[in-house]
Amino acid sequence: MPEGHTIHRLAARHRELFAGQAVAVDSPQGRFQAGAALLDGRRLADTEAYGKHLLHHYDGDATVHIHLGLYGKFADGELPAPPPVGLIRLRMTGERHWLELRGPTACEILNPPEVAALRARLGQDPLRDDAEPALAHARIGGSSKPLFALLMDQTVVAGCGLIYANEVLFRAGLAPTLPGRRVSAELWQEIWDDLRALMKEGVARGRIDTVHTEHTPEAMRRAPRVDRHGGEVYVYRRPGQPCLVCGTTVARGAMAGRNLYWCPSCQK
Missing domain, CATH: 3.20.190.10 (MutM-like, N-terminal)
Structure with a gap:
């Protein structure tokens, strides 16, 4: 989708x-x-x-x-x-x-x-200038649900899908299972700002790229990712492969009926 x-x-x-x-x-x-x-x-x-x-x-x-x-x-x-x-x-x-x-x-x-x-x-859309991230945090901070599930909930964050949810949590160094109530307003603002920046880049480029400059194929002298969704990512659809940051094997599971990907070392 x-x-x-x-x-x-x-x-x-x-x-x-x-x-x-x-x-x-x-x-x-x-x-x-x-x-x-x-x-x-x-x-x-x-x-x-x-x-x-x-x-x-x-x-x-x-x-x-x-x-x-x-x-x-x-x-x-x-x-x-x-x-x-x-x-x-x-x-x-x-x-x-x-x-x-x-x-x-x-x-x-x-x-x-x-x-x-x-x-x-609908929830708050990171790509809209009229979005209010504090309203999303009001839902997240009062919930015992895992943060991954909350990011995927379109009544909380509108427009964030499977790739962005997996990737923004990796970039934040957060376990997908972290309960929403443990996410402070300050931490949520950091997540929101990163998600908004990634999605804006997606609008500009027409694909989802989430890796920092030092982890691009050129910088790491590795082959570009081959996937029908395109883009360079850290964990999405990379189960069994080494983490681009620490080398730990990327894990895969399921949550809220969707595929979940994470690095067990970077996202403790």
């Missing part, structure tokens, strides 16, 4: 291509046919990302809410648009570009109260 940096990149991309334009909207697949008919010909006012949720705001207080889930993906390009092929949930055509959405978990129209309700049930 795409992490928050990907959704913020998509929001910026769609804003660049379509914001301020009256767009043609249809649903070749037919599953978004009524919504597409309501939007067709309207002006796309703006786009935004909140955690893993993408919002397209149209004139007339209509918002398209998209959650890609595991299988959703976008494609776009310059006009003329190619003929529709396969299960295209949503297709948009603007003045110079086209966009197609396939396989999302959610593609629906929300009214302003429903958008407000969506925002209200």
